[in-house]
Amino acid sequence: MSRTLRRGMLGGVLAAVVTATVGVLVAAAPTPAPAVTANAGTGTGYLHTDGNRIVDATGATVRITGINWFGMETDNKTFHGLWSTNPWRNQIDTMARLGYNTLRVPYSNDALKPGATASGINDFVNPDLVGLSPLQILDRVIEYAGGKGMRIILDRHRPSAGGQSALWYTPAVSEQTWIDDWKMLARRYAGNTTVIGADLHNEPHAEGTNPNATGACWGCGVPARDWRLAAERAGNAILGVQPNWLIFVEGVSCPSGGLSNVWDGDPSNDEDCGWWGGNLSKAGEFPVRLTVPNRLVYSPHEYATSVYEQAWFDAPDFPANLPGIWDRYWGYLYKQNIAPIMMGEFGSTLADPRDKVWLERLMAYTGTGVNGMSFTYWSWNPNSGDTGGIALDDWTTINTTKQAILQPYLIAPVGGGPSPTPTGGPSSPPPGGGCTVVYRTTNTWQGGFQGELTVTNTGGAAVNPWRVTWSWPSGVTVASGWNATVTQSGGTVTAAAPTWTPSLGVGASVTIGFTANGPTSTPSAVALNGAAC
Template identity: 50%
Template sequence: MFRTLRRALCVAAALLLPLAGTQSSAHADVGAQAGAGYWHTSGRQILDAAGQPVRIAGVNWFGFETDIHVAHGLWARDYKSMIDQMKSLGYNTIRMPYSDDILKPGTMPGSINHDGKNTDLRGLTSLQVLDRIVAYAGQAGLKIVLDRHRPDAAGQSALWYTASVPESTWIANLKSLAARYKGNPTVIGIDLHNEPRDPACWGCGDTARDWRLAAQRAGNAVLSVNPELLIMVEGVQSYNGANGWWGGNLMGVAQHPVQLDVPDRLVYSAHDYATSVAQQPWFGDPSFPANMPEVWDRYWGYVFKQNIAPVWLGEFGTTLQPAVDQKWLSALVTYLRSTSAYGADSFHWTFWSWNPNSGDTGGILKDDWQTVDTAKDGYLEAIKAPGFEGGGSGPDPGGPGGPGGTPACTAAYAVSSDWGGGFNAEVKVTNTGSTPLKSWKVTWAWSGAQKITSMWNASYTQSGTSVTAVNAAHNGSVPAGGSASFGLGGTPGGGAAPSVTCTAA
């Protein structure tokens, strides 16, 4: 992304498994639904190893590209609890930005709290920490896309090479990462270079500037080492006089497609942002936001709609502070969701960002690195992957025992992390009846003095030890056999999981 932070706000992603010793999460049973094995493409679809359609629906967790050479937030939390929370919210993929600096021998991470947190990361190099994150993702059945975000920690680059990091180094490092994770389908792909921009061109034929040709060279080099990986190719900034977001312009694909030596491995990627990042002409159009689908179709959506290749919106984000940004995100989610008209096909996406310290967008987490921004997460709920938050599918309600049945549900409560002073938990609601739920309510009573401090994807009331949680507007409807989930934070920690009761309507 080309904002002030992604480049400069470095202070001192989807994989989740419960903390050690805990075998529970609201999503612990849906790992297989993230798509087993390596993934490949067919037309506009991405398919898992069994040939089933899958959706990348995740977050960006940045930091390895910055001057501390490691994912941010590990000064505040254990990486396992961070990942735990990602999965509890229903994200199935992490886009993990890095710079080529982490491939230099002996590069060490900074700003990791080892005092009771991240103890297994002590003394590890940056690449070894990345290995641990990848391993934890794999245990959870979630996926990682590696993103070459910067040539070095100093900042992004318009072209894929710089004076200090030539093309040969870029390709050698891409091949090194491909070899490092060969045979490990947790790492499903590599985003070759983040946000190519002017003077980068698409299809102009100048080997020093033509990003499409460079992507072919790098993509084929990666596939020569690991032919199972997806090759993610972002757009450019300008094409035939049409200017857009950095990396967000895929207009040139129609006339100049990327051609890889291994079939069914190419995914095109675009970035799109709101006014909290920068102004664009379309925000001032009198018809905004009704004009946005045509804008998205023109810049990148047509690649999907014409069945050329899958399209992955690798970055999109906003502070949600201006009203125009709220309208933009609502319109974008509707646009991404509208692909249900294409059956099992779908746009793919990773939200920018998980981190709260992205200067012009903020993140899914708030500044305490713990509390969820429920407004942002709520917008994304409708486009999360099937099998996650409200995305489950089950028997046809028109089948035996269908529409006339009595609504029924069960709920499962699981503590995902507990640090003594507080805890996080997830509750999974499952429709056990033969008719769709219109709404649901979960109740319980704690045996101790626990108090809810935050809840996402549901609303609640608490009176003494008794709690009642009611579905949010976006996840009350649950198909027969499907499920929805919500999460909560509370204090103090150390309490036992209560028995919960689900009431359906």
């Protein structure tokens, strides 16, 4: 049935309509996820901070270049897109191969309740998720992503599936529940270095007007509204259970916590307000104080006109004015070596030409290479109404315009990243060798089946563009494919490289997924650009 997802911003509402066939599943008893050790692409062991850097257990600098995969915060209580024809593992494969080394996972406290059930899952495509609770599905995603060298940031996005809140608590979800649930998650994933930290509460923001401001403030000293103080209470409680986690703290919208009001009570002093969660202008004066040192990461949000027409987009000096705005709201924390920055959300449909300029300037502002600011793009999901996603509506095809802007700034996880930059030229067999292949049937049904073919280039040079072929017996035909353009002529199937990753480097692998009509069959005579596997 139709679901509507809403995320509010200052002066605007971000809405997304999610349409899916929803089936209620029976939740099984929760079991802890196994520990997974992250690989070198995102560092070794747990992460901590050093000035404005995020570093791993060896002291090496790590740059988080991730993506948001939402849904666990909605009525579905699990990742969106599980209703599609693209299996969940293949979606993570694609994220990793494109260069996203971290998943930021939004959730609501409703998804953590005993007896919570996940819905909107295509059980033909994802039979291994049937009957699992939301937390058990999260366990599976963490385990698989960790095996690819990716990291996970958990994001308390909403108190309930019904919508966001200005404060970290509501009449139905107390501050103590918020903290207790965080401590439960910290215990659940203790020892699992794939899970690196807690984004405490999504987009604290202003409500009301002075003198009766009721929204989240920063540094105002009112315990029920001061987000800085609440972040300290929750962050320190989590670190008391799991001292190795990073604590990600977002900003507010208006430091006083009220719309169109002032910081110091002087009506002549107009307050500087920005995006929900995006205003960290008071964090330098009123820093978050954690009991475990080197665990604090500030995490602003930043959006473009497709979310809301902020005044600075129409300024005469746009886009030259943008770096100064970012400096004022949050960039100074990084530039002054106070703390790392990890932009937790940013995105746009790019429908307005200004938004493309904004995204290009924003990425340049974060810097290049491992020493740049960290980020998680919003979002993988195509069903975010204000931004769209990196995935298009089939949850398989990629928005190449967005990906091309982000690609130079992505640092891939080990085992899942993009191949070396294409050099052009005709398709040719891999020099000095061939390929290896692993095939598995992932699902079967009457009259059809689904499979994954993983091909590794064992030659002496990159193959550009790559092309995999195989044979099937009579009566077996391709129905759909992903991670490649899959076609069939007679008994021969061809999987051609997608435009976003045309090159398959030495030692690199590609997993081609497909559904087929006919009796369950194993591909034969598999070849990479004509070289037999």
